[in-house]
Amino acid sequence: MTTNKQVALVFLASEGGVDGARSIYGDTEPSALKRWLDKGIGSLIKRTQFAIPPLALMILASIEVPGVEQTICDLRFEEFPFERQWDLVGISVQTGMAARAFELAGRLRERGIPVVLGGPHVTMFPDACRPHADCLVHGEADDLWAEALRDLVAGSLRPEYRSGTPPDLQLHRPVSRASLRKSRYFTTNLVQTGRGCPWQCDFCNVHVLNGRVLRQRRIDHLVDEVRRFSHDDKRIFFFVDDSINADPHFAQELFSRLIPLGITWFGQATTALGQQPELLDTFARSGCRALLVGIESIEPLSRQAHRKTQNRTEELAGNIRAIRQSGICLYGSFIYGLDGDTLDTPATILDFIRETRLDVPGINTLRPTPGTRVFDRLREEGRLLFDPDDITSFRYTFGQEMLYRPKNISLPDFIESYSELTRKVFNIGNAVRRGIDAPGINAAVLFFNLFYTHLYRLSRNDLRRQLETLRSA
Numbered sequence: 097m098t099t100n101k102q103v104a105l106v107f108l109a110s111e112g113g114v115d116g117a118r119s120i121y122g123d124t125e126p127s128a129l130k131r132w133l134d135k136g137i138g139s140l141i142k143r144t145q146f147a148i149p150p151l152a153l154m155i156l157a158s159i160e161v162p163g164v165e166q167t168i169c170d171l172r173f174e175e176f177p178f179e180r181q182w183d184l185v186g187i188s189v190q191t192g193m194a195a196r197a198f199e200l201a202g203r204l205r206e207r208g209i210p211v212v213l214g215g216p217h218v219t220m221f222p223d224a225c226r227p228h229a230d231c232l233v234h235g236e237a238d239d240l241w242a243e244a245l246r247d248l249v250a251g252s253l254r255p256e257y258r259s260g261t262p263p264d265l266q267l268h269r270p271v272s273r274a275s276l277r278k279s280r281y282f283t284t285n286l287v288q289t290g291r292g293c294p295w296q297c298d299f300c301n302v303h304v305l306n307g308r309v310l311r312q313r314r315i316d317h318l319v320d321e322v323r324r325f326s327h328d329d330k331r332i333f334f335f336v337d338d339s340i341n342a343d344p345h346f347a348q349e350l351f352s353r354l355i356p357l358g359i360t361w362f363g364q365a366t367t368a369l370g371q372q373p374e375l376l377d378t379f380a381r382s383g384c385r386a387l388l389v390g391i392e393s394i395e396p397l398s399r400q401a402h403r404k405t406q407n408r409t410e411e412l413a414g415n416i417r418a419i420r421q422s423g424i425c426l427y428g429s430f431i432y433g434l435d436g437d438t439l440d441t442p443a444t445i446l447d448f449i450r451e452t453r454l455d456v457p458g459i460n461t462l463r464p465t466p467g468t469r470v471f472d473r474l475r476e477e478g479r480l481l482f483d484p485d486d487i488t489s490f491r492y493t494f495g496q497e498m499l500y501r502p503k504n505i506s507l508p509d510f511i512e513s514y515s516e517l518t519r520k521v522f523n524i525g526n527a528v529r530r531g532i533d534a535p536g537i538n539a540a541v542l543f544f545n546l547f548y549t550h551l552y553r554l555s556r557n558d559l560r561r562q563l564e565t566l567r568s569a
């Protein structure tokens with residue numbers, strides 16, 4: 097009797113960031129009560145905020161190849177099941193988790209289990225990944241993974257899989273959720289309508305990973321997917337596209353056709369939506385409840401310096417007001433510490449948040465990611481605070497320690513002013529006010545703001561420790 101090849105697909109937890117803040121206790125041993133509280137809050141954050149399954153692995157696990165059985169192991173919720181027999185383990189590698197991915201790969205390979213690495217870090221840094229794997233898959237793997245699995249069955253897995261062209265997203269590739277434990281997640285209704293981004297913000301690498309041309313799936317396929325998903329999971333949908341309104345005509349047609357399905361959804365958009373009244377109305381009527389918008393900066397000099405060109409400073413506030421008036425809540429993400437920012441920037445951000453009544457502000461510091469333009473520039477300018485070749489340095493923590501020197505502000509002054517800014521934006525009074533003020537999903541807005549009040553307190557603790565270290569050096 098031949099048995100199926102057992103393939104595990106692994107998603108790793110990040111050290112901090114949206115997976116929960118890193119420990120606030122530094123080298124000191126916390127009390128049992130504090131540890132318990134920290135763990136409890138961490139798991140609450142996971143369950144309520146961002147506990148969504150990895151779409152990449154849902155897509156790969158949906159590829160059916162005779163003789164292969166695939167299992168998703170989400171290490172945010174479980175330990176890797178070493179006790180089971182695996183014929184192949186595929187690990188999704190993002191830069192912040194690369195060190196952990198390599199460590200797991202090493203442990204598996206010691207046991208004789210072949211390891212495939214894929215995902216954004218592999219696409220950008222194949223040379224650094226090669227020594228840690230039996231096989232690398234470069235780029236989008238929708239077609240390549242089927243090829244690798246067929247080769248596995250034939251006993252001829254190759255060391256590298258790569259294609260000159262990205263997969264054709266017009267083909268029907270139904271996503272299955274059979275290998276997910278649905279109860280773990282806040283929702284399993286994840287849909288991606290297209291890939292690629294026409295803009296080139298210098299702190300982002302989506303245009304490098306997925307190209308600069310927007311490639312879309314077929315609207316019929318998308319409507320079918322949403323209908324099918326909503327049958328067995330009634331929870332909210334998340335459209336993971338980086339800018340769901342990047343092609344307004346496409347979005348208009350898609351979301352008009354979703355109106356009869358009666359779903360609720362959230363996604364990521366540009367604030368230009370405020371100037372697209374027909375689309376805004378369609379979004380609201382198709383069940384859009386909240387959107388994440390990358391405001392990044394309201395300083396024209398910073399926007400220019402970081403190539404954030406898709407919407408203009410003077411239009412931002414009006415657009416945000418228009419979107420909120422349609423009943424859609426906004427999570428507006430800022431970055432303080434960009435190259436045009438000064439010590440006056442926090443006051444401008446505060447005024448902007450008050451004036452626009454943003455529902456959930458996100459006040460981030462710049463996280464220079466290897467493979468982005470800004471990372472290369474900061475390295476050349478000698479402004480990185482960590483060894484650029486040490487991938488474990490580039491933690492994607494939640495507004496925690498600074499990774500670079502701001503251009504116009506000394507590091508200690510920056511840390512103090514950033515901490516002061518987050519203290520003023522996030523406190524219980526503001527959380528309650530924003531919860532009441534929100535144009536919808538008031539409880540969720542309150543909840544988010546309360547969590548952020550907690551998380552930014554942790555961020556200030558980390559920054560204070562960094563400041564003490566700097567001052568004592």
Ligand code: B12
Nearest residue numbers: 110113114150151152186188190191214215233236237492
């Ligand atoms: C939704 C999303 C999230 C969600 C869900 C997490 C997830 N990864 O599914 C949440 C909110 C939890 C999240 C968290 C974070 N995210 Co995020 N996220 C995204 C986003 C917007 C979409 C991801 C997605 O579903 N893409 C669709 C799938 C189909 O594409 P894909 O993931 O690239 O997968 C394809 C290939 O890469 C490859 N592949 C991927 N994995 C594997 C594995 C194997 C074995 C193989 C063979 C192939 C393969 O095949 C897939 C199909 O073609 C992307 C931006 C983007 N455009 O991708 C950022 C992105 C992935 N996130 C990023 C970051 C930095 C984070 C955080 C670290 C943020 C933070 N500060 O905490 C955390 C990390 C948490 C974690 N444990 O991963 C970066 C990663 C950059 C990098 N160099 O690694 C991205 C690219 C955004 C950016 N512009 O920088 N994120």
Ligand code: SF4
Nearest residue numbers: 293295297300302338
């Ligand atoms: S930040 Fe958003 S708009 Fe800018 S390049 Fe990345 S995905 Fe595109």
